Amino acid sequence: MLVEAGFVRAFDSTGGEWTFRPSFGRIASLGTPHEIVALYAGLHGPRAAADATYVLACLCDQDDPTPLIGWLDEEGQHAGTMPAIEQIVIARHLMQHGIAGKAKPGQGNGEYSDRFDAAEYIAAARVHLGLSSADAEALSMTEFQTMLEMKFPQAGEKKRSVPSREEYEAAVKAIEERRRG
Template identity: 35%
Template sequence: MTPVKEFGECLISVGDKDYFFRPSLLAMSSIGEPVEIVQTFYDLCNDEVTSLIQKAAESYIHSEYDRLPEYVISYIQSGILSRKAIMAAHTVLSACCEDDVGELIGWMKPGKSRKRGFMWRRGILPPQDMVIIAQSLMMHGIIGQAKLRKLQRYESNEPTNEFRASDYIIAARNHFNVSKEEAAQLTMTEFQMMLVAKYPEQKGYTREEYDTAADDYFARRKRRQAKAL
């Protein structure tokens, strides 16, 4: 199966085994309750080592080097990814692949004490790679990476602590006249791109466009006032 990277899909091959990952709405819902989905995303993106990995990946993975420098790898390996980040990555990768990914990402098993909770037995994929891939999957799964003109009147600065995949599945069924199964297989990026294709004309200003227009207006008024003096 060929992944559509624009939708957030990815393929990881190990030997003759291919692992196909798709951050569909159904996959996101299998992570847990709406609050747990957001908490998982937070755990993936909010620890010191994970932040370093993300910045290093942005700087090097898509550059001419196409890999992390040895000193960055050495620093990462000398420390420990947060337990929450590894567990979150394991949860996301498991949810986004229909196959058994234990060999690739390892296994979680109950710890020997209450403090340990769960212990992770490492798989083939390095933990830093697990976190980077899981972050990308969740970005495409719950936030979306499509280029949208978000109109100012629809903007909201209110934070949310839950993600309800069912709301988007229902919306996809209504907008695109597809079955529940088809809607559930959409990623958030794909859902957004389909909305743009169906409703291309969006009248109104985005926040950036509004601010630019306002700055231009006040600049013109200032010039007119200066000429009138």
């Protein structure tokens, strides 16, 4: 279970165990690309508890997470053993790892998008990482980002530990001018 990649395992007092996976395939089951982003945003608003229960139900490995997360029917909301605030925290964690990723915290362009198209990332994982459809669908965004970084290290960034010839000559010239000056 890779918590660092966004996976979560929850237990209740009766010994019940549930696993939640923020994989591309599961994230896609949440709705359309626009609905997925709206749902993520909803986890930070007045409908957070209801949205969290829906996210956990869709991202759960087990067929019936209702003893843990509760359910909604004609009679109203029925609580599970997990408090709503914990469901919200876990749902936010899952969505962060499933949509935005956290492989390199603090990096990225930070641009907002009103859609998340899991199919694009699945295709990219298949093309760039040589994964099967099933393996690509099973990735979280964090895993995808980590694998891309490993395959294409420092893509777009050429860091050098020693200066180029031009940088060296410019530094020597600057030092000589300071000595004279």
